[in-house]
Amino acid sequence: MFWRMSTLILSLLIPNISFSWEVVQEETPVLPMAPVTQTIWKQVVEPKTEYDVVSINRYRNTEVETIAAVFFLPGMNMNGGLSILNERHNLWLYLANRGIDIYAMDYRTHYVSHEVRQIDFMKDWSIATFVNDAAMLTAQIRLLNPQQPLFIGGFSRGVVYAYALAGRESFQGLIALDGGFKQANPKGFDLPSALRQFDIRADFASVLSRRGYTRRTALMRSVVDDPYGPATNNRYDTIGDELANTLHRAFGAGALANTKNRLSSIRILAQQMIDYDWYFPSIQTIEARSIALQDDDPTTELDDHFGEMDLPIIYFGASNMGAEYNLSGFYSAAKSGSQDITLYLLEGYGHLDVLVANSAEEDVFRVIETWLKDRIN
Numbered sequence: 001m002f003w004r005m006s007t008l009i010l011s012l013l014i015p016n017i018s019f020s021w022e023v024v025q026e027e028t029p030v031l032p033m034a035p036v037t038q039t040i041w042k043q044v045v046e047p048k049t050e051y052d053v054v055s056i057n058r059y060r061n062t063e064v065e066t067i068a069a070v071f072f073l074p075g076m077n078m079n080g081g082l083s084i085l086n087e088r089h090n091l092w093l094y095l096a097n098r099g100i101d102i103y104a105m106d107y108r109t110h111y112v113s114h115e116v117r118q119i120d121f122m123k124d125w126s127i128a129t130f131v132n133d134a135a136m137l138t139a140q141i142r143l144l145n146p147q148q149p150l151f152i153g154g155f156s157r158g159v160v161y162a163y164a165l166a167g168r169e170s171f172q173g174l175i176a177l178d179g180g181f182k183q184a185n186p187k188g189f190d191l192p193s194a195l196r197q198f199d200i201r202a203d204f205a206s207v208l209s210r211r212g213y214t215r216r217t218a219l220m221r222s223v224v225d226d227p228y229g230p231a232t233n234n235r236y237d238t239i240g241d242e243l244a245n246t247l248h249r250a251f252g253a254g255a256l257a258n259t260k261n262r263l264s265s266i267r268i269l270a271q272q273m274i275d276y277d278w279y280f281p282s283i284q285t286i287e288a289r290s291i292a293l294q295d296d297d298p299t300t301e302l303d304d305h306f307g308e309m310d311l312p313i314i315y316f317g318a319s320n321m322g323a324e325y326n327l328s329g330f331y332s333a334a335k336s337g338s339q340d341i342t343l344y345l346l347e348g349y350g351h352l353d354v355l356v357a358n359s360a361e362e363d364v365f366r367v368i369e370t371w372l373k374d375r376i377n
Contacts, residue, residue: 021140024055027062030082035063036096038082041140045108045133051121054133055106056080056140059096068376069101069145070175071138073165075156077208077276080104087365089268089356094365100372101148103141105134107277114213114278123204125281127288128302131164138169149376154179155355160288163332167305173312173340173375175368178321178354180328182292182306182335189293194286205279213278219243223270240266247352254320257350263357264350272356292328312340314371316364318349342371 025040042055057080060066072092074080081104087093092102107130112119141150149172154162159179166174209216219239222229227240236242244259244266254260257269291297296304313333317326326345333341346354346363354364 073154073158164302181332184331220274314342
């Protein structure tokens with residue numbers, strides 16, 4: 001009954017938008033007898049073709065009082081599904097167990113199977129498209145949590161969406177996990193030239209792995225099942241070593257994950273990555289550079305309010321991603337307009353370690369919990 005009422009109220013409040021929310025999964029414990037539950041809602045969005053679908057996953061602890069909510073925007077190829085069920089390695093579960101409801105988004109890419117070969121429809125899946133989708137979900141979240149303050153959070157590319165959305169919507173604060181919006185020394189960007197090359201290449205979506213879906217999935221599954229099992233390549237002693245070496249080299253030494261120093265369990269990393277979405281629209285990489293490399297990108301409204309934002313911001317950067325990358329994160333927070341900025345550089349961390357490292361609970365999760373609670377009251 002409540003859900004049908006919510007849909008009706010939304011339609012009345014925003015008459016120009018057609019809502020047809022569908023409950024994909026009723027509220028269900030994430031583990032048998034566990035107090036944390038997951039509920040999933042799905043929405044068909046314009047232009048309402050087969051793949052124009054988004055969804056939202058709510059995680060909450062039914063045995064504790066809800067004191068706030070966080071709308072979380074995942075990174076590239078990531079989604080709102082729950083791959084890790086241990087709160088020591090999952091920020092969403094950690095916060096849900098402490099009375100902070102989590103709403104995690106599934107982008108349109110979540111509904112594009114790896115078996116799809118004709119991907120021209122992704123040509124126009126711009127950053128603005130995803131931000132507009134997120135804005136629609138924000139309205140629904142406010143109905144589901146009308147009494148609690150709502151924060152926005154993102155990881156990696158999700159931080160770009162979070163900044164853009166916070167420029168047009170009111171939030172209690174912004175959590176930026178290893179991602180930025182603007183570069184510290186904008187050099188300008190020739191967007192028309194980049195778009196011409198984009199059309200010539202007709203490479204409208206990137207794929208998750210050059211290994212191919214079957215080989216990549218088999219590798220991740222093998223590591224989850226037994227990281228000490230035999231490798232597929234005789235250069236490595238175990239399948240866990242094989243994946244660890246691949247991740248360590250992916251973005252440069254230890255940038256994606258510092259597996260050399262074992263900051264994160266290789267099994268946990270495989271769990272984190274196993275259910276990633278296969279495709280991601282290539283246009284967004286071009287657009288993100290255009291926004292980052294210009295003080296004010298004249299081709300979009302997404303950064304029009306950057307410098308005027310008055311919400312608290314907390315940023316965590318992985319040191320192994322390099323100085324320029326982290327400077328972008330620092331600069332984005334510092335120049336946002338916020339008067340309440342908290343910055344952390346996580347020494348020795350790789351990109352994914354921010355989410356799942358053995359020390360993430362202490363270095364990241366508890367810090368966010370305290371920061372949130374200080375800004376709720």
